[in-house]
Amino acid sequence: MNHTALRRFAAGAALSALTVAGLTGVAHAVPGTPPGGHPGGGPIDVQLLALNDFHGNLEAPSGSSGRIQTGPDAGVNRVDAGGAEYLATQLQQLGAQQKQANTITVAAGDLIGASPLLSAAFHDEPTIESLGLAGLDYASVGNHEFDEGPEELLRIQNGGCHPVDGCLDGTPFAGADFQYLSANAFVTETGAPLLEPYAIHEVQGEKIGFIGMTLEGTPSIVSAEGTAGLTFADEVATANRYAADLQAQGVQAIVVLLHEGGNQTGANAWDVNGCNGLTGPIVDIANGMSDAIDVVISGHTHQAYNCEIDKKLVTSASSFGRLVTDIDLRLNRATGDVIQAKAKNVIVTRDVAKDAAQTELISRYRAALGPVASRVVGSTTSAITRTADESGESPLGNLIADSQLAATDDEERAVAAFMNPGGVRADLPAGSVTYEQAFTVQPFANSLVTLDLTGAQLYCMLEQQYTVAKILQPSGSVSYSVSASGTTAPVSDPCAGTRIVDGSLLIGGVPVVEGQTYRVTVNNFLAGGGDGFTVLQGGTNPVTGPIDLDALTAYLGANSPVSPPALDRITTVS
Incomplete structure (x- = not known):
């Protein structure tokens, strides 16, 4: 195996040849959902399970990258966390506590890129397959989704062998089972979004809109080749634009998946469910967003927090699959509005059974990696x-x-x-x-x-x-x-x-x-x-x-x- 070739990416055809998404977004209805309208009855409870900044950590990360602090003393108050085998099990168990049809799993970017060798050697195809098996529905792009350029991101979404290295594990790559959303990354030549800007998901006849974005500053933190031919728009203006579009389609429950974030400060900054002195870009962004937006699931800073900013629920789940944010939404069946939103960051502990499908996937790619590692x-x-x-x-x-x-x-x-x-x-x-x-x-x-x-x-x-x-x-x-x-x-x-x-x-x-x-x-x-x-x-x-x-x-x-x-x-x- 040529391990240098595994790490390098060669640019493909010109961006003008890209197939770009339209402005209408994608829609998904849960099987058995009543068609149209707002049927009578009590409120609808919806569960969102959210993660961010997974960075291809299929195997349980080691050292400080594989721990979550649980108290003021980082040397004592900590627990081992993360690993796709445990993450998939925890997602399944958290979803089982709700009616499965009412659970939607989402992510706020950087699922791939800056990954361990097990994923990176195969251009992060193992991570995409793993998250599909775990039930991911929608994800925003993050800056690392652009590490190998826009054409490679489209291949990750749509499938196909790598244009230089082929299908390194010897099997075809089908692409992501989930939908990447990219509302503020536009093909400069055409003005069209690179990927779908939003998705509409129906639960029991009620519509929930998901807008996905990365930080506007992505070109400054990704190599020039990675963002060539793309323009990145302001997060607030983009979110408000598409929120208005969603409302025009009768969508009143709106969630933003944003790859930008903040940091807690002070003595209790370790509290994964705290909002202690939150600083960073996410504060001004959330304050600037339309009141039509109910929830902002954020990332990028690899921090954990659980906040309310300008009457919006704003969360982040650390990194590397060590936390899952369990969000409970209650929708008014008559209006479709969110009438209650609450969240809890849950540690992905390693005291649960390993998910068998994830174990098989990891073993398969570990064998394909061979002695290089x-x-x-x-x-x-x-x-x-x-x-x-x-x-x-x-x-x-x-x-x-x-x-x-x-x-x-x-x-x-x-x-x-x-x-x-x-x-x-x-x-x-x-x-x-x-x-x-x-x-x-x-x-x-x-x-x-x-x-x-x-x-x-x-x-x-x-x-x-x-x-x-x-x-x-x-x-x-x-x-x-x-x-x-x-x-x-x-x-x-x-x-x-x-x-x-x-x-x-x-x-x-x-x-x-x-x-x-x-x-x-x-x-x-x-x-x-x-x-x-x-x-x-x-x-x-x-x-x-x-x-x-x-x-x-x-x-x-x-x-x-x-x-x-x-x-x-x-x-x-x-």
Whole structure:
């Protein structure tokens, strides 16, 4: 098996050849539903089961990614959670508590992408099959649904073998059993939505509308190739537009599946059913949405919360299938309106029976993966984590930057490397490290790009870290000081900040001179301005190098056993 080929994606035909969805949405009626109208009788109880940010975690995730905190002490108050075998069972059991015909299972994006090797090696087809088996009905797209571009997302929805790698497990891929919804991602050339913007689901004659969206800022956090030919619209304006369309069709119960979110703050931020000091984009978005919208199921931040914002129920279920949000809606049979909405985030514990269909699916793909996954690529003296200190440095982020410099310092003459923290997806364990474990850390198959930056551009890039609130992980050749009292530059002028102490930036122990040119390595995501680092788009003489994962595994192999790098590259001063 060519494992490099498994990780790489080649673009297909032009976007103008895409088959795009219309504006009318899709409709689904539960079998046995009375046709039309609002029949008499008491209210209708509907159950929504929601998840978000699954990221292909078919097998139970390990470490902190596989736990949920249940009390104030993260070291003591925690429970193991997640895994498709347990998730499917929990969904079935939660649905059984209601009348099954009245249960709708939904998701708020990032079901695929940044996935463990078991799913990613097969272009996330295993995850799509798994969620279909688990009973998923509707899902919004998230930014990671665009990792391999719009044509690949349409293939995931509609089926067919991968255009480059074919059907790697030897069986046809039928596509998703559920409907992806994408109200605010439009094909720029035609103005049509890439996928259906909404769905109408009928329960006992009453209609419920589901609008699906990703965050408007998706192009800034996905590689340029992933969103080429697409335009992403404002979340509030899009939701309100389609809510009005749904109401015009007699739909009064409206749910938004939105891949954007927030964070709880304060001492009780661990409470998965709390709404403690909620901050983040979801607050303004929910406040700006039409009163016609009853529920907002959110995601993206990998956090859990259960809130009421502007009389709307707003929820999020953490990530990796560790929680399910159990939402109870009560509909007025005469008007179709939601008259009550309440929710509870339920931990997907591992003390239930494994779902047999999920076990079979995981075993089948594990066998197809073969020996690639278990190949040992190096070792560590102790666990190397992505946990950052107060300066923003993490041991694993530093290690990855070191590996990228090592991969490009010879042929490309790079003198420094910087890694985006969001691209570090898991910790490295103590002891032997397998290819699969390394892949879980670096699953994006980003190419390394070495380019020329002036000293002034380097200073500007470091100032821009504080504007976009993402601290780049520097290679060991880099050091600099940050002023705690400095000012953060506005988005409109990222070079205007005063956070980086003048003269403190050193490369190879030598002060960086603003007028000189330096060869610097980043990944192609950052080189394209990803995460808001627009200054990197001004780099010159770019040369594309190896895949980031290949650089990491080569570094581990050449330097094992590897110890956690010291966190001494960024120093904070008063």
